[in-house]
Amino acid sequence: MASVTLAGINKRFDDVHVVHDLDLAVDDGELVVLVGPSGCGKSTTLRMVAGLEGITSGELRIGDRVVNDLSPRDRDIAMVFQSYALYPHMTVYENMAFGLRIRKMAASEIDSRVQEAAKLLGLSDLLQRRPKALSGGQRQRVAMGRAVVREPAVFLFDEPLSNLDAKLRVAMRLEVARLHKRLGATIMYVTHDQVEAMTLADRIAVMSLGVLQQCASPDEVYRRPTNTFVATFIGSPAMNLFPVTSTTAADGQVTMVGRGIQMTWTSGAEQAMPGELTVGVRPQDLQVVAESDADLHLRVDVLEPLGAETFVYGALEGGADGATGQRDAATQERCASPFIVRLPPDQSVRSGDLLHLKLALPHFFDTQGERLSQFDD
Template identity: 60%
Template sequence: MASVSLSGIVKRFDRTVVVHGIDLDIADGEFVVLVGPSGCGKSTTLRMIAGLEDLTAGQIRIGERVVDRLEPKDRNIAMVFQNYAIYPHMTVRKNIAFGLRMAKLPKPEEDRRVREAAEILGLVDLLERRPSQLSGGQRQRVAIGRAMVRNPAVFLFDEPLSNLDAQLRAQMRLEIKKLHQTLGTTVVYVTHDQVEAMTLADRIVVMRDGRIEQVGAPTELYRRPASMFVARFIGSPSMNMIPGVIAEGVGAVGLDGVGTVSGLGELENASAGRRVFLGVRPDDLRVATEAGGGPLSLEARVGVIEPLGPETLVYAEVGGRELVAKADGRISLRRGDVVRLVADVDELHVFDAETEVVLRR
């Protein structure tokens, strides 16, 4: 096991810079998820840690060692790929043992480790099969097994669940989490799926255009997004954004065509007249049927209703803009009903419209 530390890493392909100087310290045993839309540089960053891509600048340490110049095999890492990348012409056993054979491990030790991994992953009966005879989930287990037997200091996962169907994805997600709890190995995990990021991570690193947007624990990112990008990316459905302008007086924002919200307290370097977005998560937006006070209380007309069972998503129109609220599953509403959408002051976020940075956490 080992910590991983990235300092100022840059990656340039020809003339395009895909990673702009990333600094990140990952503690020993930590599960860190790099998340972001495609093309944000998360996979490239992972591949640089693995040694599959050279660094243009910067330094990577795994444990105490600087590994920039080391071959992937010498970095004491193991990687699981999106399309499994198990060798189609070898049996499951050979696939899992392949790296060990390359490392010239004694045969009894090799057998022991393969058996151990196969038992943990439920592959014992499949060891003599070929990959073509396995399902997607089984193939990904083989890939994980191949990574496990190497006893790496760091596990690298590159969108390992993207090729699986929804049900299997949830199941494998749980298995990966259990595996991490059992082995306690440091994990760096790349995904574009914010649900995976939220459920798996000790810490999430949100990336955008080759830069780190925010690093933090899942709930911290959810509760205290540092920018509009993070606010929209984390959480489903996305945070509602209502455009407005900072009004005169302390902590008041005039929302375009809807009214004014006050009591927001001190806003960071905000002057009256500045364009902002008021953000509120669907789960923080309550649906009330009678008029009531509160810093945010908007009259809305119900549009689409999506019952999910335990809760219901209510899409309602406010001043020509559609907002979504997550209401209790037992709520009874109909299209066209007039309701009030209410939120507490603690649950309101204010972002600068221009810089997209948060002004109020």
């Protein structure tokens, strides 16, 4: 196993700048998950690490070896894609052995690796089957088996589970976690699935438009998102954002007002809060209270009863408009999304109601969308 270090990596396709100054260090044995919207450069990044795509500038190291100019087969890397074409005319055993045969490995060594990988992936009883006689999940495991037998320094996974149905995904997610634990493997893993990202990752790297926004533990990314992009990208349903104007009193009490908002906050920080800021709150950190205790007032539009919980969508309403300061366009747009509250299913709410809400665990961002971490608890 080995570490992977991307230092100042850029990728351009002609005049399209797809990956910008990417610095990312994956430790030996670490599983880093890359997430971000479609087209943000996740696959391109993996393909550069694999050597399937050239690097425009910057340095890529595997272990302490610079590999920018090394061909894919000399990088000691195995990649598993979403579409994992198996050879249909070969058995499971042959599919897994094939890559080792081309490398002219001794038959006895091939056999022991295939048997070992099959055991690890629960494929021992299926080695003589052909792919068409396997379920989707079993095929996916064979694709992983092909990577595992190589015993590479680094595994690269590009949405390996997205062809599977929901139930199989959960099963395979556990499989990947087990694989990571058993092999102590270094893994870079791309996914669209939030749950996959949160549950598998040692660290999550969040990308937007080819720029790394934050790379930290799932807990850190969730609890302290570095900006309004990460705040609304990680967590489902998304964090609510709303603009406020704040006034800090001599005793540190901060009053915040905005449309449908009148709240106070006791800041532990020495300095005053900026006059204009953006507040974030997750849907589950809101509670229905009496009007006199409320921080926010929400006019209910649509309800989504999901059994164990109900999502309530609406818009903040009442009071003066308050916040008028300029915010960056993206944050402004995020503030304009419907406001979402997660309520227990026994709470009786109807469309058209005005809900009075108290918030907990607020997140504070400046007008450019950057986290005001000095005001974290």
